[in-house]
Amino acid sequence: MLRGPVGKMLSRLAIITSRIMGPDDANIVGNVHGGTILKMIEDAGCIIGTRHCNTQTGDRCVAALARVERTDFLYPMFIGEVAHVSAEITYTSKHSVEVQVNVLSENILTGAKKVTNKATLWYVPLSLRNVDKIIEVPPIEYTSTESEELGKKRYEAQKLERMETKERNGEVITPVSFPEPYTxxxxxxxxxxxxxxxxxxxxxxxxxxxxxxxxxxxxxxxxxxxxxxxxxxxxxxxxxxxxxxxxxxxxxxxxxxxxxxxxxxxxxxxxxxxxxxxxxxxxxxxxxxxxxxxxxxxxxxxxxxxxxxxxx
Amino acid sequence: MLRGPVGKMLSRLAIITSRIMGPDDANIVGNVHGGTILKMIEDAGCIIGTRHCNTQTGDRCVAALARVERTDFLYPMFIGEVAHVSAEITYTSKHSVEVQVNVLSENILTGAKKVTNKATLWYVPLSLRNVDKIIEVPPIEYTSTESEELGKKRYEAQKLERMETKERNGEVITPVSFPEPYTxxxxxxxxxxxxxxxxxxxxxxxxxxxxxxxxxxxxxxxxxxxxxxxxxxxxxxxxxxxxxxxxxxxxxxxxxxxxxxxxxxxxxxxxxxxxxxxxxxxxxxxxxxxxxxxxxxxxxxxxxxxxxxxxx
Amino acid sequence: MLRGPVGKMLSRLAIITSRIMGPDDANIVGNVHGGTILKMIEDAGCIIGTRHCNTQTGDRCVAALARVERTDFLYPMFIGEVAHVSAEITYTSKHSVEVQVNVLSENILTGAKKVTNKATLWYVPLSLRNVDKIIEVPPIEYTSTESEELGKKRYEAQKLERMETKERNGEVITPVSFPEPYTxxxxxxxxxxxxxxxxxxxxxxxxxxxxxxxxxxxxxxxxxxxxxxxxxxxxxxxxxxxxxxxxxxxxxxxxxxxxxxxxxxxxxxxxxxxxxxxxxxxxxxxxxxxxxxxxxxxxxxxxxxxxxxxxx
Missing domain, CATH: 3.10.129.10 (Hotdog Thioesterase)
Structure with a gap:
């Protein structure tokens, strides 16, 4: 039987990943790259999304990232700090999963902790037998009807926006030849x-x-x-x-x-x-x-x- | 305020790191390298050890690995599985910290979970001002006097063994052949x-x-x-x-x-x-x-x- | 202003890869390792060679590196600089492709740029169905008959040298001592x-x-x-x-x-x-x-x- 933090984490359908930031994660001045944090966010989201969509019988599947909502970097993170990334499933539609991710930086020398990022990711489960087939998502239980309704609103809003950007994209960047400073x-x-x-x-x-x-x-x-x-x-x-x-x-x-x-x-x-x-x-x-x-x-x-x- | 799994984890002085195993973590047949797991174990141990030794006033320090007790690999781990590594401080002496680490493999497609490793690591806190100075370790609270006594026995046993191997191995190496400089x-x-x-x-x-x-x-x-x-x-x-x-x-x-x-x-x-x-x-x-x-x-x-x- | 290889990139059949140099790309004093640059050169060569050899119908193939001509490191590169690697196909024989690669270092803070390397690589396209089969290379168009003839001379020269070194080196190794199996x-x-x-x-x-x-x-x-x-x-x-x-x-x-x-x-x-x-x-x-x-x-x-x- 599993006790302690591991058992608790697995039972709550949430996940935490923690990693100490090294020189490769940062620029020469020591600031951790936003890209390093985005990658950790998606790693956690992919694990929890894939795990959830496989808690039913039928086709095995993998959660493919469809959209990341606007994300703010509230505080910079530095080399030597530990990044704690926690992920939780907050909404499910028939074919998609919303994952909420929080990133916390901890200075293990001073003990200082800061929430540096909050992100919302949308995943779509693709069948492993046929990656063009989207499978159905098992529903989650909501703590209140209000939280379910708010989730539904977020779902409708992102669906609309995804449609719009899909139409817009496709233009090609026209290369520019004589670049003047600040152009x-x-x-x-x-x-x-x-x-x-x-x-x-x-x-x-x-x-x-x-x-x-x-x-x-x-x-x-x-x-x-x-x-x-x-x-x-x-x-x-x-x-x-x-x-x-x-x-x-x-x-x-x-x-x-x-x-x-x-x-x-x-x-x-x-x-x-x-x-x-x-x-x-x-x-x-x-x-x-x-x-x-x-x-x-x-x-x-x-x-x-x-x-x-x-x-x- | 921190709620949910992150908050809980930080308050318990324990840590979990989770990572999905990729092709680079394994051999060609898909078995995760023992070395990949050992590295994750030490990453978790170093974070929790360093954090604990900095929960007091005075010199900042970093936990340096001094010894790893015998470790068994109970089950193989495979590409695509998630490794959950949890670490907890189980004993402190005046100048050293014992960390207990457990590794759990989770197949996120089937939900199967297995404890693959249990490891015990000993750390020594080195001052950041002067890395040759070992600082004092803040004591932990034990759940029972029995658990404290058992910890003390483990501490004495490893101390003795370290002394013995140091005598056998810690010397400067005399190479078999002596190549002359610049040859x-x-x-x-x-x-x-x-x-x-x-x-x-x-x-x-x-x-x-x-x-x-x-x-x-x-x-x-x-x-x-x-x-x-x-x-x-x-x-x-x-x-x-x-x-x-x-x-x-x-x-x-x-x-x-x-x-x-x-x-x-x-x-x-x-x-x-x-x-x-x-x-x-x-x-x-x-x-x-x-x-x-x-x-x-x-x-x-x-x-x-x-x-x-x-x-x- | 960017001239030379970078400007040419915007024209056809060329490629550029850019990457910022980090601490792991360099030694402790900050000089980027020659090996890091060689690897980037080959990455670009492999992409352009593989792309070119697949612009025809028939077997899909991958460009395998056969030879790198003598390469000079004209200027050192440092951590924090951006390396721009541009590659162009300069000659094709029936079964091989010559790729010319230029490396430019850019200090994005001062704007200073330097050509640090020029390299010539030879690739051979191997069929994906059968990696022991070399497929035919689609010919390129030359800007002048002179450039084609010069290319042909380079091709003949390297072919001869490859033959010679193959004789010297390509054999199975006879170790100095023969340790018996299982010792x-x-x-x-x-x-x-x-x-x-x-x-x-x-x-x-x-x-x-x-x-x-x-x-x-x-x-x-x-x-x-x-x-x-x-x-x-x-x-x-x-x-x-x-x-x-x-x-x-x-x-x-x-x-x-x-x-x-x-x-x-x-x-x-x-x-x-x-x-x-x-x-x-x-x-x-x-x-x-x-x-x-x-x-x-x-x-x-x-x-x-x-x-x-x-x-x-």
Whole structure:
């Protein structure tokens, strides 16, 4: 029989992952990358979503990430701190699961703890026999009818938004040739990544968290090129996963500055997938999102952002 | 305020880390490496040990691993399963902390769970101001005098054993042969590497880039052993890939100094592949190359290289 | 402004990958390892080569690296800089592809850019249906007959050199000493590892878990060499950490079979640490342990272990 924290965790349909932040998780100044945190969030979400959808008889399935709601990075996290990521299922529709994730940073030397992120993720269970088939989600029990109704509202709202962004995406970024400082073309960046086995689930599809980590990396390069300072992720707008990305694909992640205020920069990031082997399939847009970055001085205090110039 | 699993966990002075096992955590047949599990056990132990020893005023400290008691691997763990590692402090002496760690495997598709490991680790808190100073450990409260007495017995037993093995093993090593400084034998180095999934293409052959990276690593160690300074790669001669290397092979990368000028060192590097499972194939030479390294001072300016001596 | 290779990327058949250099890409002084750059060069070459060879109907294929021409490292690269790697196909023969790769370092804070490397790689397309079959390469269009003729000369020159080195090196290796099967010497193995930032705590000492993972890796190679089957860790005897290991050290992990029963193998593992830069400290034994392994068949059932032979 299981007692203590493990038993408690498993019985509550919740999960916690904890990990100490190392030099690879952070930039040269010691701030943990937003992308590292996004990946941990998705790891926890995928585990709890997959576990829940397999608590019934019938086809075995894997939870595929469909959407991440807008996420704020409330406090920076640093190397040496422990990140505790907890995930809980908060709503289920017939074909999707809502997971609420909280991230807590703990300084194990001083004992200081801070909630750094709260995120909401939507998963869709795909059958392992036939990955184009979405299976039915077992319902959860709600603590009150009110909490069920609020969940339903969130479900309807995200469904509508996903439809809308699906229609919008598909435009191609037009490359710009003579980049003047502080124009869009000046900081525009892109990165190519070949999807390898360790980026994927057992069934050959990319983990949503891997994609998000790369998106944050590109957004960070765009932000650093624009303002030439230490920059950190402040928030990420809703991210929609339109289409699956298979092992062996090459993905191009492109970022461009779309807006600056005195205090922050907004960067649009696209993920385009391209199967090297299946040339007939063509290139398709798989994921899109907006990242907000802030610029910091050496004491981690906000710096003003140079305004984005109109021009090419 | 923290509610739910995170809050509960932090209040109990216990910790759980959970992680899904990927292809890189396992061998080609899918069994998770014992080393992957040992690393997760120590990660959890280090977090809880460091946290506990900092719950008092005075010097900040870090928990350094001093000993791991005998550990059994009760059941194998497989790719796709979730490893839950829980850690709890079970005894404290004046200068050491005993941590008990349990590892549970969960198949999130079937829901099956198994306790795969139980481990006991001993940590010693080192001051961050002066890492040679061991600080005092705040005492824990025991549930009974019996549990405290049992802990004390375990403490005395491990202390005795540590003393004994220290005498046997803790001395400076006298190598079998004494290669003279600046001879070929003095800097000669080799490393073995087991080819895992993330080293390979989708089709199970090693990426050329992975081999080249390891070759440069060995060449760099040879160069650093020879001149004991900061060294950097200056050039690589043509590299020929004679034969393919398959997933699951063990490769031996060997480097030896072949020539020195006043300004540079030439190091020959061989890659020999060996299929552990297909004994009939034998060991074969797969890649060879010559690397040129230079020695740099603290301002990144070239330093003279000690000449290579003839001898053994 | 970006000129040269980066600008050309926007035209056809070229690729660029960009990545920010982190602490693990570099040595303790901050210089990016030559091996990191070589790996990025090959990643880009493999993507463009594989893509090109699949732009025709017929068998799908993967580009396997056959040769890298002599490569110079023109300028050092540092942590925090962005490496831009661009690749272009410059020649095709019936069965091989020449890829030209340029590496540019960009300091995103100052905007400074430098071409650090130029490399030429040769790939051969292997059929995915049958990896021993080389398929035909679709021809590229040349900008002039002169560029085609120069390409042909490079092709002939490298072909000749490959033949020559194949004769010299491509044979099966005859080891200097012939350890008899099932003796200690037959399975004895050791590996060297340079302690990097991600192996360490914030205070520059190796995590115990990192050492244990490497110890298990060596023990596993010894066990697999002895019995040529799927092997798994069954238990680990008490491990004592006698002395701290600092960042920048080279550790040698050595394993040797000490005992076999019908069902299991006992392997002794030593960790010796050596500070490359502080020569006065000498090499010292830091950790020792005994690992027990068992041999498994395809259904994960125990197999008998061949007895250890006395001899060399």
């Amino acid at each position: 869009v073309g000046f900081s525009q960046s892109s990165l190519i990544h070949l999807i390898g086995p360790s980026d994927c689930t057992l069934h050959g599809f990319v983990h949503g968290g891997v994609t998000m980590k790369l998106m944050d990396e590109v957004a960070g390069i765009v932000a650093a090129r624009h303002c030439k300072t230490n920059i950190v992720t402040a928030s990420v707008d809703a991210i929609n996963f339109h289409r699956k990305i298979k092992k062996g694909c090459v993905i191009t992640i492109s970022g461009r500055m779309t807006f600056t205020s005195n205090k922050s920069m907004e960067i649009e990031v696209f993920v385009d997938a391209d199967s090297l082997l299946e040339t007939d399939k063509g290139k398709y847009r798989a994921v899109t999102a907006f990242f907000t970055y802030i610029s910091l001085d050496k004491e981690n205090k906000p710096l003003p952002v140079p305004p984005l110039k109109v021009g090419i | 070929v034998g003095f800097s000669q180095s080799s490393l073995i590497h087991l080819i895992g999934p993330s080293d390979c293409t989708l089709h199970g052959f090693v990426h050329g880039g992975v081999t080249m990276k390891l070759m440069d690593e060995v060449a760099g160690i040879v160069a650093a052993r020879h001149c004991k300074t900061n060294i950097v790669t200056a050039s690589v001669d043509a590299i020929n890939f004679h034969r393919k290397i398959k997933k699951g092979c063990v490769i031996t990368i060997s480097g030896r100094m072949t020539f020195t000028s006043n300004k540079s060192m030439e190091i020959e590097v061989f890659v020999d592949a060996d299929s552990l499972l297909e004994t009939d194939k034998g060991k074969y030479r797969a890649v060879t190359a010559f690397f040129t390294y230079i020695s740099l001072d603290k301002e990144n300016k070239p330093l003279p290289v000690p000449p290579l001596k003839v001898g053994i | 200690v010497g037959f399975s004895q193995s050791s590996l060297i590892h340079l302690i990097g930032p991600s192996d360490c705590t914030l205070h520059g000492f190796v995590h115990g878990g990192v050492t244990m993972k490497l110890m298990d890796e060596v023990a596993g190679i010894v066990a697999a060499r002895h019995c040529k089957t799927n092997i798994v860790t069954a238990s680990v005897d008490a491990i004592n950490f006698h002395r701290k290991i600092k960042k920048g050290c080279v550790i040698t992990i050595s394993g040797r079979m000490t005992f076999t029963s019908n069902k299991s193998m006992e392997i002794e593992v030593f960790v010796d640490a050596d500070s490359l830069l502080e020569t006065d400290k000498g090499k010292y034994r830091a950790v020792t342990a005994f690992f027990t392994y068992i041999s498994l068949d395809k259904e994960n059932k125990p197999l008998p272990v061949p007895p250890l032979k006395v001899g060399i």
